Amino acid sequence: MVERLNHLIESQQLDKELLESLFAEADFFKSNPKSDLLKGKVIATLFYEQSTRTRLSFESAALRLGASVIGTENAKEFSSVAKGESLEDTIRVISGYADCIVLRHFEEGAAKRAAVVSRVPIINAGDGKGQHPTQALLDIYTIEKELGRVNGLNIACVGDLASGRTVRSLCYLLGKFGGMSVTFVSPPNLRIGDDIKDYLTRHGVKFKEETDLNHILPETDVVYLTRIQKERISAADYEKAHGLYVINQENFGLVRPDARIMHPLPHVDEISLPFETEQKDKRIAYFRQVDNGLYIRMALLSHMLK
Amino acid sequence: MVERLNHLIESQQLDKELLESLFAEADFFKSNPKSDLLKGKVIATLFYEQSTRTRLSFESAALRLGASVIGTENAKEFSSVAKGESLEDTIRVISGYADCIVLRHFEEGAAKRAAVVSRVPIINAGDGKGQHPTQALLDIYTIEKELGRVNGLNIACVGDLASGRTVRSLCYLLGKFGGMSVTFVSPPNLRIGDDIKDYLTRHGVKFKEETDLNHILPETDVVYLTRIQKERISAADYEKAHGLYVINQENFGLVRPDARIMHPLPHVDEISLPFETEQKDKRIAYFRQVDNGLYIRMALLSHMLK
Amino acid sequence: MVERLNHLIESQQLDKELLESLFAEADFFKSNPKSDLLKGKVIATLFYEQSTRTRLSFESAALRLGASVIGTENAKEFSSVAKGESLEDTIRVISGYADCIVLRHFEEGAAKRAAVVSRVPIINAGDGKGQHPTQALLDIYTIEKELGRVNGLNIACVGDLASGRTVRSLCYLLGKFGGMSVTFVSPPNLRIGDDIKDYLTRHGVKFKEETDLNHILPETDVVYLTRIQKERISAADYEKAHGLYVINQENFGLVRPDARIMHPLPHVDEISLPFETEQKDKRIAYFRQVDNGLYIRMALLSHMLK
Numbered sequence: 001m002v003e004r005l006n007h008l009i010e011s012q013q014l015d016k017e018l019l020e021s022l023f024a025e026a027d028f029f030k031s032n033p034k035s036d037l038l039k040g041k042v043i044a045t046l047f048y049e050q051s052t053r054t055r056l057s058f059e060s061a062a063l064r065l066g067a068s069v070i071g072t073e074n075a076k077e078f079s080s081v082a083k084g085e086s087l088e089d090t091i092r093v094i095s096g097y098a099d100c101i102v103l104r105h106f107e108e109g110a111a112k113r114a115a116v117v118s119r120v121p122i123i124n125a126g127d128g129k130g131q132h133p134t135q136a137l138l139d140i141y142t143i144e145k146e147l148g149r150v151n152g153l154n155i156a157c158v159g160d161l162a163s164g165r166t167v168r169s170l171c172y173l174l175g176k177f178g179g180m181s182v183t184f185v186s187p188p189n190l191r192i193g194d195d196i197k198d199y200l201t202r203h204g205v206k207f208k209e210e211t212d213l214n215h216i217l218p219e220t221d222v223v224y225l226t227r228i229q230k231e232r233i234s235a236a237d238y239e240k241a242h243g244l245y246v247i248n249q250e251n252f253g254l255v256r257p258d259a260r261i262m263h264p265l266p267h268v269d270e271i272s273l274p275f276e277t278e279q280k281d282k283r284i285a286y287f288r289q290v291d292n293g294l295y296i297r298m299a300l301l302s303h304m305l306k
Numbered sequence: 307m308v309e310r311l312n313h314l315i316e317s318q319q320l321d322k323e324l325l326e327s328l329f330a331e332a333d334f335f336k337s338n339p340k341s342d343l344l345k346g347k348v349i350a351t352l353f354y355e356q357s358t359r360t361r362l363s364f365e366s367a368a369l370r371l372g373a374s375v376i377g378t379e380n381a382k383e384f385s386s387v388a389k390g391e392s393l394e395d396t397i398r399v400i401s402g403y404a405d406c407i408v409l410r411h412f413e414e415g416a417a418k419r420a421a422v423v424s425r426v427p428i429i430n431a432g433d434g435k436g437q438h439p440t441q442a443l444l445d446i447y448t449i450e451k452e453l454g455r456v457n458g459l460n461i462a463c464v465g466d467l468a469s470g471r472t473v474r475s476l477c478y479l480l481g482k483f484g485g486m487s488v489t490f491v492s493p494p495n496l497r498i499g500d501d502i503k504d505y506l507t508r509h510g511v512k513f514k515e516e517t518d519l520n521h522i523l524p525e526t527d528v529v530y531l532t533r534i535q536k537e538r539i540s541a542a543d544y545e546k547a548h549g550l551y552v553i554n555q556e557n558f559g560l561v562r563p564d565a566r567i568m569h570p571l572p573h574v575d576e577i578s579l580p581f582e583t584e585q586k587d588k589r590i591a592y593f594r595q596v597d598n599g600l601y602i603r604m605a606l607l608s609h610m611l612k
Numbered sequence: 613m614v615e616r617l618n619h620l621i622e623s624q625q626l627d628k629e630l631l632e633s634l635f636a637e638a639d640f641f642k643s644n645p646k647s648d649l650l651k652g653k654v655i656a657t658l659f660y661e662q663s664t665r666t667r668l669s670f671e672s673a674a675l676r677l678g679a680s681v682i683g684t685e686n687a688k689e690f691s692s693v694a695k696g697e698s699l700e701d702t703i704r705v706i707s708g709y710a711d712c713i714v715l716r717h718f719e720e721g722a723a724k725r726a727a728v729v730s731r732v733p734i735i736n737a738g739d740g741k742g743q744h745p746t747q748a749l750l751d752i753y754t755i756e757k758e759l760g761r762v763n764g765l766n767i768a769c770v771g772d773l774a775s776g777r778t779v780r781s782l783c784y785l786l787g788k789f790g791g792m793s794v795t796f797v798s799p800p801n802l803r804i805g806d807d808i809k810d811y812l813t814r815h816g817v818k819f820k821e822e823t824d825l826n827h828i829l830p831e832t833d834v835v836y837l838t839r840i841q842k843e844r845i846s847a848a849d850y851e852k853a854h855g856l857y858v859i860n861q862e863n864f865g866l867v868r869p870d871a872r873i874m875h876p877l878p879h880v881d882e883i884s885l886p887f888e889t890e891q892k893d894k895r896i897a898y899f900r901q902v903d904n905g906l907y908i909r910m911a912l913l914s915h916m917l918k
Contacts, residue, residue: 034346040646042672053399056376060348060403063374068675070668072685073378083839085878088887093665093877096903097672117891227389265399266391275394279423291402340652359705362682366654366709369680379684533695571705572697581700585729597708 005304007115007122011133011172018303019176023141025299026292029064033295037306038067044098045071046090047125048105053265054125054135057290058102061297067305070098076106088117095119100305103127121304129163129232134300135264136169138293140177143222145292146260146285151179156216158185158245159226159270161192163233166226166264171196175203182207183216187241190233213245217254223247225263225270248272260285311610313421313428317439317478324609325482329447331605332598335370339601343612344373350404351377352396353431354411359571360431360441363596364408367603373611376404382412394423401425406611409433427610435469435538440606441570442475444599446483449528451598452566452591457485462522464491464551465532465576467498469539472532472570477502481509488513489522493547496539519551523560529553531569531576554578566591617916619727619734623745623784630915631788635753637911638904641676645910649918650679656710657683658702659737660717665877666737666747669902670714673909679917682710688718700729707731712917715739733916741775741844746912747876748781750905752789755834757904758872758897763791766831768822770797770857771838771882773804775845778838778876783808787815794819795828799853802845825857829866835859837875837882860884872897 002021005013014022029035043062045055050073059069075090087110094101095118103111104125111124111131126132143150155174157167161184171192174180182205184192191209200207210216217223228241247261252273255261263271263286271278278284308327311319320328335341349368351361356379365375381396393416400407401424409417410431417430417437432438449456461480463473467490477498480486488511490498497515506513516522523529534547553567558579561567569577569592577584584590614633617625626634641647655674657667662685671681687702699722706713707730715723716737723736723743738744755762767786769779773796783804786792794817796804803821812819822828829835840853859873864885867873875883875898883890890896 040676042675044668052378052381056350056378056400056403059376063348063376064346069376070671070675070681072664072668073380074685075664083843083878084880089878092899093902094668096899097668097906231389266389266395268390287398287402290399294403358684358687362656362684362706362709365682369654369682370652375682379686537695572695572701574696593704593708596705600709 005121007118008133008300008304009111009115009122009124010131011136011169014133014137014173014176016176019140019173022137022296022299022303023144025302026141026295029295029298033064033298035064036066037302038062038065041067041099041305042097043067043069043100043102043301044094045069045102046075046094046104047071047073048075048110049126050074051104051126054104057293058125058297061294061301064294065298065301067301087113091118100301123300123304126165129165131169131172132165133169134293134297135166136173137300138289138296139166139170139224139262139264140173141296142262142285142289142292143260146288147221150174150177153180153221154183154219155180155222155224156183156185156220157192157224157226158213160190160228160233160241161186162190163229164226167192167224168196170224171200175199175205178204180205183210183220184208185210185213185216185245187211187244189237190241214251214254217251218256220256221259223255223259223261225261225267227266227268227270243269246270246272249274252277255283257283259283262286262289265290311427313424314439314606314610315417315421315428315430316437317442317475320439320443320479320482322482325446325479328443328602328605328609329450331608332447332601335601335604339370339604341370342372343608344368344371347373347405347611348403349373349375349406349408349607350400351375351408352381352400352410353377353379354381354416355432356380357410357432360410363599364431364603367600367607371604371607373607393419397424406607429606429610432471435471437475437478438471439475440599440603441472442479443606444595444602445472445476445530445568445570446479447602448568448591448595448598452594453527456480456483459486459527460489460525461486461528461530462489462491462526463498463530463532464519466496466534466539466547467492468496469535470532473498473530474502476530477506481505481511484510486511489516489526490514491516491519491522491551493517493550495543496547520557520560523557524562526562527565529561529565529567531567531573533572533574533576549575552576552578555580558583561589563589565589568592568595571596617733619730620745620912620916621723621727621734621736622743623748623781626745626749626785626788628788631752631785634749634908634911634915635756637914638753638907641907641910645676645907647676648678649914650674650677653679653711653917654709655679655681655712655714655913656706657681657714658687658706658716659683659685660687660722661738663716663738666716669905670737670909673906673913676906677910677913679913699725703730712913735912735916738777741777743781743784744777745781746905746909747778748785749912750901750908751778751782751836751874751876752785753908754874754897754901754904758900759833762786762789765792765833766795767792767834767836768795768797768828768832769804769836769838770825772802772840772845772853773798774802775841776838779804779836780808782836783812787811787817790816792817795822795832796820797822797825797828797857799823799856801849802853826863826866829863830868832868833871835867835871835873837873837879839878839880839882855881858882858884861886864889867895869895871895874898874901877902
């Protein structure tokens with residue numbers, strides 16, 4: 001029996017045994033997407049930063065397990081927060097209404113602060129430049145489903161690696177698996193942080209840094225593209241990085257036939273392929289990746305609350 | 307057995323056989339407004355344009371059928387759309403979370419584009435100046451409930467007929483019934499489009515155009531009033547049209563005792579009657595019309611998803 | 613059998629027999645927070661003024677009773693209201709979709725106006741400077757739970773008593789119980805209204821007015837603190853009142869060991885105690901008070917709708 005998580009704040013909390021248990025549960029929910037497991041439970045989605053996609057994914061997962069949902073996507077502007085209430089007080093209040101709080105916040109460390117005072121489980125759904133552990137969960141679950149393994153793969157993480165939290169969270173999970181090689185592809189000014197490199201070194205994960213995407217495509221099993229997030233970096237950095245890493249008809253041929261293109265979505269012009277290709281080429285994995293998010297979140301909610 | 311609709315994009319899709327089946331179902335739900343028919347299903351209300359009334363009507367219909375609801379009324383401002391994601395990608399994502407998407411969009415044709423990529427049924431809940439087929443459904447259902455028939459009636463459609471999509475959608479449905487006469491009452495600069503006139507001609511529906519409301523009231527069975535939509539026309543057009551077509555105590559006597567006043571609501575000053583009259587005179591049909599919206603949407607969701 | 617309330621508009625409607633019945637129900641739900649009593653019912657939360665806390669409390673209460681929820685927290689900005697529709701028409705429409713409307717509005721008297729036209733029960737969740745009767749309900753329920761009685765207590769109401777509706781609503785309920793003494797602590801320019809003083813006099817409740825909080829702390833059983841509401845008073849009044857009534861480490865020692873500090877929350881700097889104290893000192897009652905809000909609202913919804 002795998003020990004139950006009280007809160008999910010960061011990817012490092014997830015060990016391999018728990019991951020395998022969650023993956024098995026996710027497989028089950030993929031075939032059985034309706035359940036009454038959490039009937040009578042109330043899940044709160046408390047979003048201080050808008051993320052309709054993540055919110056709807058969690059809400060659908062909760063509802064498909066028979067739970068009910070309360071929530072707000074405007075927690076920052078609204079009501080008691082605007083009146084000056086601390087995050088801690090808001091959490092103490094909401095944890096009286098709900099059996100679990102899914103928290104999205106604009107400040108790194110917010111989920112950890114929430115967990116200290118909450119009387120119910122907190123799930124971090126993204127905290128500033130911090131982490132987004134359920135994104136990492138669905139990412140690595142997708143890699144295993146698409147390629148049958150994580151071990152031995154060449155995985156390229158591409159984009160603004162300095163501020164993108166999805167790659168950070170993913171790296172912490174990769175450290176639990178080991179056996180793969182990671183290539184970080186970014187402009188020199190938006191490189192992955194030393195904390196991540198130290199973590200990978202400590203966990204025996206091989207990695208290297210690159211600036212040229214096309215150069216490494218032919219040897220890559222998983223191309224994990226990310227959007228250059230205009231809203232998180234300076235205008236100058238954005239101008240330099242924007243358009244630098246693109247998959248389009250010119251370089252799509254460099255992607256190996258059995259490789260996969262992944263993306264946390266939304267994608268903008270960093271993927272520029274014909275409609276038909278995006279719909280039918282099996283290398284395009286990101287829509288299946290989104291679908292997996294629903295099943296892995298069902299698995300997580302079920303693990304933490306049933 | 308009536309063939310099931312995959313998507314509902316425009317009124318033209320609804321043939322008379324299907325309409326009669328939906329009306330029978332709506333009658334049933336009027337007497338039995340609670341059901342578990344859609345238990346375990348998740349309905350997404352994806353509104354790029356605010357319409358609390360339409361959204362709540364759909365959500366109540368879904369919930370009364372035992373389904374769950376996820377959604378947003380701020381899809382335009384929020385999250386991935388603001389980051390530049392295409393409607394198609396958003397739909398591909400949401401159709402992984404929900405069993406049906408109710409879409410309101412500010413661009414004509416959006417629902418059709420959504421249906422191309424969606425893996426689940428799309429219901430058009432209004433697309434720009436395009437259509438609003440469930441409004442037409444509830445309108446014609448109301449006419450039949452209030453007057454016992456559609457055939458042989460004189461129906462006046464009044465207001466800004468150039469940009470009002472409810473009248474457009476209603477006309478497409480009237481074409482399926484036939485046997486009535488339609489009078490279009492509008493200022494010369496806001497006349498009904500030629501496409502609608504051609505359609506009615508092709509389907510053998512008699513129609514004429516008028517500019518004077520009082521002139522035609524005594525011969526009208528259904529006065530279908532609409533609001534001059536300030537937000538969709540120029541200030542000059544608005545100034546000319548505003549206040550032109552009003553039902554008030556002065557001309558209410560011209561309305562036949564067995565006629566009905568309908569309105570898609572919200573109404574502003576185009577209806578200016580005493581509270582008592584609006585509450586009690588049986589010619590005021592628009593609050594019953596709104597109620598019918600709930601039952602016809604239950605019928606539609608049940609038809610498409612059960 | 614206690615007579616059923618049709619609408620809950622103001623505290624005065626609640627007599628002692630009904631209060632005791634609601635308190636017994638709330639006790640029951642505290643131990644049994646899941647139920648199917650309202651299965652198939654749809655509750656609408658129609659908020660013209662943001663109050664995430666109150667909304668989530670009502671929604672959680674409804675969901676825990678097995679009901680479904682539709683709603684909006686932006687009723688003022690959104691859709692038909694922005695188009696000029698009257699509150700009365702909106703209520704007539706929504707009362708066709710839902711079995712009960714929980715209404716928050718910025719205008720005093722709005723709930724009463726809504727009740728006139730609604731076909732379903734209206735619950736006032738705050739109307740401008742008017743009332744907030746379910747807050748009063750949870751307040752007095754908390755006093756009875758924390759201190760075992762209301763009779764004979766010294767209750768101090770502290771803050772901007774001119775515009776704070778929670779104290780107003782609470783006083784109307786205290787009038788039903790009697791036997792306590794009330795002290796109103798406020799700056800001279802923000803004193804409690806004469807209508808409340810007249811009401812208390814008529815109902816035989818002793819009261820006095822004070823300006824110095826520390827002076828009365830040693831003789832007080834319940835310190836009911838409120839936030840100075842910047843958004844409801846002039847800048848000059850706010851400057852004078854802000855920081856005047858604070859519980860902090862210096863005067864917390866004046867609070868009797870068996871007394872309770874209550875607050876409708878959110879609190880800002882009017883309570884400034886160490887984290888440990890707020891978490892553990894049993895005199896800090898406001899987080900339990902919030903929790904009680906859930907159970908008393910379950911009791912109320914159950915009373916009005918089952």
